[in-house]
Amino acid sequence: MTDHRKKHALRLRWRQRVAAPLCVAALTLMTSALTHAQDLTLRETGSTLLYPLFTTWVDAYTKTHPGVHITVGATGSGNGIEQVLAGKVEIGASDAYMSDAEMRQHPQIINVPLAIAAQTINYNLAGLNATHLKLDGTVLAAIYSGAIRNWDAPQIAALNPGVKLPHQAIVPIHRAEGSGDTFVFTQFLSFSTSDWENAHGYGTTIAWPGVPGGVTAIGNDGMVKALQATPGSIGYVGVSFTDKLSAVQLGTAALKNGAGEFVTPSKETITAGAASLGTRTPADERLSLVFAPASGTYPLVNYEYAIVSAKQADATTAAALRRFLLWSIVPSETNEAYLDTVHFIPLPPHTWELSQAQIQSIK
Incomplete structure (x- = not known):
């Protein structure tokens, strides 16, 4: 690290x-x-x-x-x-x-x-939305930079042995407005790979790479609607919209945490993530809770x-x-x-x- x-x-x-x-x-x-x-x-x-x-x-x-x-x-x-x-x-x-x-x-x-909240990584992939596909920050950074363009790319297949991935274009969706979800998500990408950190960094707004076919959305509700309307898409959504994501049956990824485990978001894993990231929270309380290293922790917490x-x-x-x-x-x-x-x-x-x-x- x-x-x-x-x-x-x-x-x-x-x-x-x-x-x-x-x-x-x-x-x-x-x-x-x-x-x-x-x-x-x-x-x-x-x-x-x-x-x-x-x-x-x-x-x-x-x-x-x-x-x-x-x-x-x-x-x-x-x-x-x-x-x-x-x-x-x-x-x-x-x-x-x-x-x-x-x-x-x-x-x-x-x-x-x-x-304390979290972000989830969600996708619309026919036949696989009920499967928690395994993803990590490096792969997500490559998707959002345009280096990985298809769902059956070797990097994704290597994380998901035994899963039949379609040869289908990935459509990355990001927020159009200044967004705290973007802040947390791009922190996760920056902490995962220096390539993203050096090229794009993190913030409520960033200069997103121009990925062909990429889509923008306004608000978490807009992100859910864009995911639902766009086959092959992937996006990041605030955990308070979990019920809406479930209602439209979108997929939720298991993310690789700092301990090398693939973990889905839940009350227990979000609690564990926050638990391992904050003893030294300063008096002004400006602290990232992204990328907990401990076992059983979800890494996109804030x-x-x-x-x-x-x-x-x-x-x-x-x-x-x-x-x-x-x-x-x-x-x-x-x-x-x-x-x-x-x-x-x-x-x-x-x-x-x-x-x-x-x-x-x-x-």
Whole structure:
């Protein structure tokens, strides 16, 4: 593993969520001081991966906090970050953390993990959608660079002995807008092969290679629809769209992890992936969770961020924003049920403590 990948693949031994009672008590003490709901609107937009969770959260939260109105939007992580920087929304939902250069330009912005998610690699291949084809980052990078053009290419066949692969063109699909899913997926490609890293790198937007026949899509919902409509296609989709992928019977790949195992995405493997990548999560919580090296881990895992300004326009807005964000991360069976509906994983105690501290800094 390269030093670059080691820097981004920091390890965490998952602990039991022993902090939950303390977390609930702390939130109760804080919210008891805010006895009167504020009649105001908080604005959120960004990640299409986070959008289903935010709609669930907002529906539940506003029922018990009638004075607070929260608008939500699915415009892509890149747009969510841009809107926060422009002061047009209070919350930018993002699957990607901001870069060092962006943070130097905007020191008032904080990146707050709210949950843990993942991306799946999906395909539309007649007769094989029920099979978890084995793929790795090197092969995916070759597909998205145009070096591998057909499903029966020797590199894919070598990973899938005994599987009859068709001589059919591969149609790579990527997101058209600034996307946190693109950020995480291209990190996986960059950490897998220096060829991709040196030529294209990673980000919410990149200069995609011009693969003949390649397709673009907007949002995770658009990605699912493009995959369904395009025989031979392959794409990357946020895990909150797992149920939609299943409904249209698209295939899901088993990805090669850092331990050399081919693993499918599940609650257990995503939890294990996050568990082995995060002990050294810094105070600002900007950390890649891609490419866990431990056994049984799924490699395409990420923090889901609320990108917010620590300097709000007024104290009333700051207090309402703090209260909502703390409510969204407090460990409880109810909140975990919300996460389960979109196949997300709760924050572990270490990360929860850091997120709480960042939220408390909002003034």
